[in-house]
Amino acid sequence: MANLEILVSELPTLIQNLKLTIGDSNQIMEQIILINNIQEQLRNIKKLIAQELKFENIKNSAIATLPRIVTVASLFIPSVGLVDPAIAGKFGLSKTQISLTELESKIDVWSEWGYFLQAIATDLLSDLQLVNQLNSDINHFSLRAQFQVIAESLKINFDFSNSKILQGQIYKISNYQKELLELQEKLNYIFYTIKNSHNLLNILLGVSAFYGKYGFALEWLDDDHELIISSQGKFQELTDILNDCDYFQEQIAALIIQADTLREQAEQALKKIEQESSKEPIISQDVEIATKFSTQKIVRSALFIASSLLILGFGGWKIKEQKMSLSLTQEESAIAKFKSAQKFGLEAASLVQKPPHPLKVWQQAQNKWHQAIILLDSIPNETSVSARANKKLAYYQINYKSITQKVLIEKKALANLESAQKLATEANLFAQNPPHSLLIRQQAKDKWKQAINLLEVIPESTSISIQAKQTLPIYKTNYAAIR
Secondary structure, three states, X not given: OHHHHHHHHOHHHHHHOOOEEEOOHHHHHHHHHHHHHHHHHHHHHHHHHHHHHHHOOOOOOEXXXXXXXXXXXXXXXXXXXXXXXXXXXXXXXOOOOOEHHHHHHHHHHHHHHHHHHHHHHHHHHHOHHHHHHHHHHOOOOOHHHHHHHHHHHOOOOOOOOOHHHHHHHHHHHHHHHHHHHHHHHHHHHHHHHHHHOOOHHHHHXXXXXXXXXXXXXXXXXXXXXXXXEEEOOEEEEHHHHHHHHHHHHHHHHHHHHHHHHHHXXXXXXXXXXXXXXXXXXXXXXXXXXXXXXXXXXXXXXXXHHHHHHHHHOOHHHHHHHXXXXXXXXXXXXXXXXXXHHHHHHHHHHHHOOOOOOOHHHHHHHHHHHHHHHHHHHOOOOOOOOHHHHHHHHHHHHHHHHHHHHHHHHHHHHHHHHHHHHHHHHHHHHHOOOOOOOHHHHHHHHXXXXXXXXXXXXXXXXXXXXHHHHHHHHHHHHHHHHHO
16 A cells, blocks of 8 residues: 555646647657656556455545645645646546545546547657648747737837938838738638647647747646647637637737828828928028019008908808818718728638638628728728728729639539539439339439539539539439439
8 A cells, every 4th residue: 555655646746747748849759758657657556556456355445644645635726726727627636535446537537648648749740741830830939929029019109300210110010011911811820720620630730830939738638528728837728729819810900900000100201201301492582582572462462352351251261161171071081981991801801711611701701892992982082091092992803803703603613512412302203113214214314414514513612612522423323323
């Protein structure tokens, strides 16, 4: 029993190390060896438990409460805060006493987890492409860190008095805009890889790209078989990472709009500086001539101005005030429309990442491009954003045309699939209640042939291409049987 008590006192440390840290692939082999050692110690404990149960005939008795065991147990009480609630189920030594049969059952669970980690590590190391991707990810910041760096960098105080400094700031904003688009593309890859992949190794690649140089560890499977992952002391489920991706998608979209607005302000300020610097100063001789001419002109025009004021009164000033108010409202409306159009464009572009997509997704993107085009087309030419709006309008119209073509292709493919399925159903009806006449067999054969022809022309770029490929051999077999 003494040896068993010693081994049990070391269990918390063993179980705490029973995880697989994924980052540098060169360290994975070392971890496989460590997991093997832990597995061996767990087997030794299980052998000793079996001996105790056999020779002393103890079935439900508890391990005696010893100072070592009490200390081990107290280290893993969640309320103390030493164990994150997400992995509290991994540790089973929160009692001062635990029966041998209970401990034996827990060791079986831990051993299964160890075998699972070994299998994942082996699969990772056997795939050179996965290894290269993991080694590449640890050379980059995490997605969160990249976002924070860009967000902090966009807090720019413009120097509106120096054109050279302003040009440098505009150049920096352009680089940040490029980095934001790259980060958005990376985020989309992470989100769709984790959400849609059915292969665990591919999912781990998405997680690796999310955490970057910080790496991550596979800690445990909870009661709902949800994978628990840790990085920098923080424990998360895969669904938590997807929620973080949703959050960053919104934040990156907002930063893109912010960067666009900052760049617009800086470019307008630079343009104003250049216009002022291009004006030539008036020489003193011209000033003297202009002054004399102005004095004579003022004397001649005084009567005319006075009579004009009597006729017009203050009506002219009122009209001017109304025009200024209208112009200001028009400018604000144009800016708001431009930003809304950008938002629709970003949402549309995000929707169609990583095709193919179902018809509904293409139609949603098509609708967003259409709304963006309507907004841009309604911006008046005399507003400050009209030039940029016209540029984006041309770009959005190209995208809308492309998406419309995708919608038509997807609709046609879906119609082909539905027609083929209908023809197959009709052909099967002909095959019921044999024997059949030659005419009925010919009609069934024609329907199978039509169905096959419809499936064969479905493009591979469509979302139903896989379903069509899976169905095609069945239809061909039925057609061959009738022939």
